[in-house]
Amino acid sequence: MPASPAPHSRPTATTHEVTNQPPPLTGHDVADDPVLIEGVRREGAEWYLDDLHRLGRRAGSEEVQRWADEANRQEPRLRTHDRYGNRIDEVEFHPSYHALMDVAISEGLGGAAWADERRGAHVARAAGFMVWSSAEAGHGCPVSMTYAAVPALRHAPDLAKTYEPLLTSRVYESGLRTPAEKPGLLAGMGMTEKQGGTDVRANTTAAVQQADGTWRLRGHKWFTSAPMNDLFLVLAQAPAGLSCFLVPRVLPDGSRNTFRIQRLKDKLGNRSNASSEPEFDDTVAWLVGDEGRGVRTIIDMVTMTRLDCVLGSAAGTRAALAQATHHVRHRSVFGAKLIDQPLMRNVIGDLALESEAATTLALRLAGAADRAQQGDTQERAFLRLATAVGKYWVCKRQPAAVAEALECLGGNGYDEESGMPRLYREAPLNGIWEGSGNVNALDMLRALAREPESLQALRTEIEAAAGGDRRLDSAWQELQGELTLTEDAPVRARRVIERAALVLQGSLLVRHAPAAVADAFCATRLAGDRGLAFGTLPAGTDFTGLLTRLPV
Incomplete structure (x- = not known):
């Protein structure tokens, strides 16, 4: 009977090899967006x-x-x-x-x-x-x-x-x-x-x-x-x-x-x-x-930090989308890349739509801040109201968007080394700092009551897209009635500021985004043709058009 091999000469046991895992998302240009x-x-x-x-x-x-x-x-x-x-x-x-x-x-x-x-x-x-x-x-x-x-x-x-x-x-x-x-x-x-x-x-x-x-x-x-x-x-x-x-x-x-x-x-x-x-x-x-007059003095600081909250939330949403996009482009299931699976295309497309609306609004606010510093009074009036609107909505949407992006990675996204848990923990922050949702909703009411020129500036901005999409026109007409300050205005404030944010985003996208983006936004965010979760865009959506807007 032959002797058994010495323990040190036995081949190393291999239970598996690592396949179908995305490479690290590194060495890329974050601004390639x-x-x-x-x-x-x-x-x-x-x-x-x-x-x-x-x-x-x-x-x-x-x-x-x-x-x-x-x-x-x-x-x-x-x-x-x-x-x-x-x-x-x-x-x-x-x-x-x-x-x-x-x-x-x-x-x-x-x-x-x-x-x-x-x-x-x-x-x-x-x-x-x-x-x-x-x-x-x-x-x-x-x-x-x-x-x-x-x-x-x-x-x-x-x-x-x-x-x-x-x-x-x-x-x-x-x-x-x-x-x-x-x-x-x-x-x-x-x-x-x-x-x-x-x-x-x-x-x-x-x-x-x-x-x-x-x-x-x-x-x-x-x-x-x-x-x-x-x-x-x-x-x-x-x-x-x-x-x-x-x-x-x-x-x-x-x-x-x-x-x-x-x-x-x-x-x-x-x-x-x-x-x-x-x-x-x-x-x-x-x-x-x-x-x-301390509040009046420090509000100049708070206005700019609120702008940065919008910028930060738009950036956090975009960062989470980039991680999800990278994962689904490299991961295969059921014989095809995740990015080619119809339902995943819906999820990623919906997240891309949310991110584009947030980024476009954030940069529009930054443009208003820039022109306001140069003495443009209309831009200053627009910034006064639109900052509260943008701070409320973009910061509110970040946690939901980051959670959905994390889910795209499955268990990998729940692991600290993926970076997604840090993005998820960070996501609620901007909705709290520099004034919670209620504070910004009430600040909108204060601007409407005390600075009517801010409403006129918002009206001018939104109506620049008049006739561009019937759903946007209809939503704006409805919103104008809601902006009336009645006794129940504080109760309705969150509903009104949410609608104002969506109509403002819709106006920006109708004017500046590709048709696929503007159409999907107006159909789902303004006309309501979607479910409550991400990934519920209707059949017939131009998903290819949405996915061309992805970062990385």
Whole structure:
């Protein structure tokens, strides 16, 4: 009987080989997206396209995907004291977070657009923000607040003269030191308190003026993101009422201002970004704008961060669609690629339709913001109402769209390494930050009541597509009746703002998108020929036309 082979000489057992798995989605240009490119051209920033593609290739690189993963897995860590017991209130971040921030600021996604006099500068910045935040959304929060702080700070010209050149800088320097000695600054804001939340007039943080003209704050804030930023716009109660103040982390003499971080928030998503509960105790501050008119002052910042919420949600939806598209193009079932299966074509086509509507509206808002800065009063009026409408709807649709895209990957999409769970956790965020759905619906009513020119600007925008599609015309006629402010308007507000968003998106697509896109949108979003879930577009839809609009 022959001897058995020695254990080390036995062939290695192989149970399977890996087949029919998509390759990693890496090494691609995130900006290679016809909807995005057409929108940038249309809104006046064609000159930026070469830089946008360069940024897109970087966003799609393996290195940046690794940064995104590491920044979220290695979360920020609070250090309240140094080794000797001195209070320092600092947050430590993984180096990958700083790498993401460095690119964002150097590419002009912070405040640089305010120092750029070219037509379309804010559109260029919006497109870059969408492309870069597709790679990792959490670090976009301090970037967005820095961008948005500039118009609010201009209510205090002396402060703006000192700090605006640093907020519009393209240099990122982490760490705390005297603001005027840094080559670039980041800004944040502190509005809400635990007892009031959205009702900022219930704030109890108190401000007392000093003989030298500065103020001292005492109180707390409930949800202040990016606590390592250099400057914060903070709401506090002054003798004349709620007012806006500038609070630096480090004072001009180099000493630390009192900014006690009680804890970091343990959030659902947005894990790379630190959000905190700071307390003020004899904290030095400078008044921004008129005393007692803090909401009016800081709303200039909130308007721009709301715009970034729309941009971020459109980008997150597009990023999820790109992952789903890549998967179904490479995965085969029942003898054919998933992308060729009729029902999957319906799902992907429906997601592409949703994404195109969101991206087109987001860039239209960015175009309005750009032209408003140049003095266009009609665009400013349009932005006032359309930002609330877009913020409500695009942010509401992101979670549903990302969930459907994740399902396209099946179990692979539920695995952390796919990146889809991070997109899913991030998806509800923009619907909450800078005003929840109810806040934006009520803000729409406020604009209709107090600024009728905003309704006229919306009417002009929508009616630019008059006669282009009978379903759009019919929906607009119906909506005009709903926009009447009656006693039950607050009850109807969500229904009205949803319908306004769909009609506005329909008008944009009828004018600017291919016929296949506009027809499918009007049939399903305006005429109601669809089910409640994605993938319920009617038979006869031009799916081939929709699928030509896919990213990647």
